Amino acid sequence: MKNHFRLLRNSLAALRSAWRGALPEVLIPGSDAAAAVRSMSDAGLVRVVDALSALARAVGALQVLVAGEVARRSRPELGAEGLAKVQGFSSPAGLLAASAGASVGDATALITVGEATAGRESFTGERMPSKHPFLQAAVAAGHISVAAAAMITRMLDKVALRADPQLLAETEETLTVAAAELSLGGLSVAVKYAEGRLDADGVQPREDELRAGRSLSIVEEKSGAVVLRGHFAPVEGAAITGAINALVSAELRRARDAFGPSHTCSCPDGTPTDACTCADPAIVEQRTLAQMRADALTDIARHVIGCEETTIDATTAVVVRMDVDDLADPDSVGVATIDGVAQPISAATARCLAASAGIIPLVLGGDSVPLDLGRSQRLFSRSQKIALAERDGGCAFPGCTRPPQFCEAHHIRWWDRHHGRTDIANGVLLCSYHHHLLHREGWAIRVVENRTWFTPPVHIDPTQRPRPGNNLRRLLPRPMVPGAGENDAGAADERAA
Structure with a gap:
């Protein structure tokens, strides 16, 4: 208990420090919190966001303890004498949800983690550790959120009876470390992959079930619109989305390159598109992504029934x-x-x-085609891009979950400025947004033990703490980043290209 309240006190103190440090030296007396927030610098505001998130995780750690005890005192065998039913609720989740003004799903997540991380008693009354010790330690220390812990817990409990115990424990530790670095969306991908590795016998039946449930309905509404609704197994779904995304990507590149990547509009704010003199309305892309996907599917259908040309990239696969x-x-x-x-x-x-x-x-693990081209070729080959996708898992920037199909290979050490080589060690997969962000802000990229690390510039993070890049496919222990004092010639020049 002391540890939990110490964590709360320390988190609150860190929030107060971050808040005060983000404020300007001169603040209007009597300013409320909203005015104070508006006066914060960008870097200060981000530090406040991080401190608030840490405080929320500290509160969540204590909520997990309480929720687990509420569930224990409301267990089914107690019947009407259970805590939740005595209080007028049909379940402990209902009691917690009503108290917090939250959803039953959020309350259930608290209970799931609370029960999974609580200490246990043997038949002889001896105290036993939590069945998920790595998760328990991470939640108690405020390193991961309740939602992340619940996602990992549900998967581990689902496959526990069929998985190797040693591999189960190693996966719990690895996912717990990853949860401190990933968004819930990114963690979800890692958890699904881990489930497949832990419960390989269950993948085939699950796959057969998805394939058996495939369907495509085509309904014409009274208005004349045709509505498609489909469910596809992963393999077929990948082929469909790959073809559609290839067409959409080609259209987005066409729109981006119409005036060059550095083109900016100089018209006053609010100028109608058809009155803007900076762009040709016939060329500027005005469709939404949903509309572009619909058009792409139409193009594919037309091509199949007789169209002689298509804009699908020949390298799409x-x-x-x-x-x-x-x-x-x-x-x-x-x-x-x-x-x-x-x-x-x-x-x-x-x-x-x-x-x-x-x-x-x-x-x-088998033989591969040559992947290092040195200075003999500027653009990365198709084989190199596939290899980079294996290393980076998609866009390598921390927190980005864009898949490889939406990324391009870029030189870490620039081809022109630094005479960088077209080699795997000098390549990184980046989506268009993060590619331009790295160019604009000056982030540094390094590859250490086959993993990418991103170091922000001083104006974003004065400490310049390296952030690990994504790889949601391979669950690897976190490698150590060489210290600033080690030999790392040229690291300061390594910028995204």
Whole structure:
């Protein structure tokens, strides 16, 4: 208990310090919190956001303890004497939800984590540690949120009876470390992949169920609009989304390049599009992404029934990744992944796809094509981009979950300025937004032990703490970043290109 309240006090003190440090030296007397926030610098406001998030995790750690005890005192065998029913609620989640003004789902997450991280008693009354010690320690220390802990807990409990105990414990530790770095969306992808590795026997039945549930309904409304609604298994879904996304990406690139990447509009704010003299309305892209996807599907259908041309990039393909042993062994129950799809597929399905047209099997651990081109070629090859996708998992920037299909390979040390080589060690996958962000703000990128690290400029983070890049596919322990005192020639010049 002392540890939890100490965490609360320290988190609150850190928030107060961040708040005071973010305010200007001269503040209008009597200013309220809203006025104070508006007066904060950008860097100060971000520090306040981080401090508030840390305080919320500290509060969540104590809520988890309380929720677990509420659930224990409301367990079904107590019947009408249970705490929740005595208070007039049908379940402990209902009691917690009513108290917090939250959803039953949020309250259930508190109970899930509370029960999973609580200490236990043996039949002899001996105190036993939590069944999820890594999660318990991380939640109690305020390192991860309740939502992240609940996501990991549910998956671990789901596969516990079929998974190897040692691998289960290692996965819990690795996911707990990753949860402190990833958004919930990114963690969800990692959890799904981990579930496939822990419960390989369950992937095939789950895959068969998804395939059996495939459907596509076509309904014409009274207005004349045609409504499509479909459900597809991961493999078929990847092919459909890959083709549509390729067309959309081509259209977005066309719109971006119409006036050059540095073009800016000089018209006054509020100028109608058709009155703007900075751009040709016939060229500027005005469709929403949803409209562009609809148009892309229409183009694909027209191409199939007789259109002679299509704007799909000839290099578009579905990439399936699997271990070489799983590819070679017909009895293997391993798993594979498809770029852009979070749900793993079985090794058996991946072996069937290995010779399919338009599908590239990326075998990990086997022979590969040459991937280092030095200065002989400026642009990264298709094989290099696939290899970079294996290392970076998509856009490598911390917190970004854009899949490889929406990313391009860029030189860490610039081709022109630094004479950088077109090699895997000098490449990084970035989406268009983060590519331009890194150019504009001057982030530094380094590759350490086959993982990318991003160091912000001083004006964003005075301490310049390196942030680990994404790789949601491979669950690897966090490598150590070489200290500032070690030999790292040229690190200051490493910028995204």
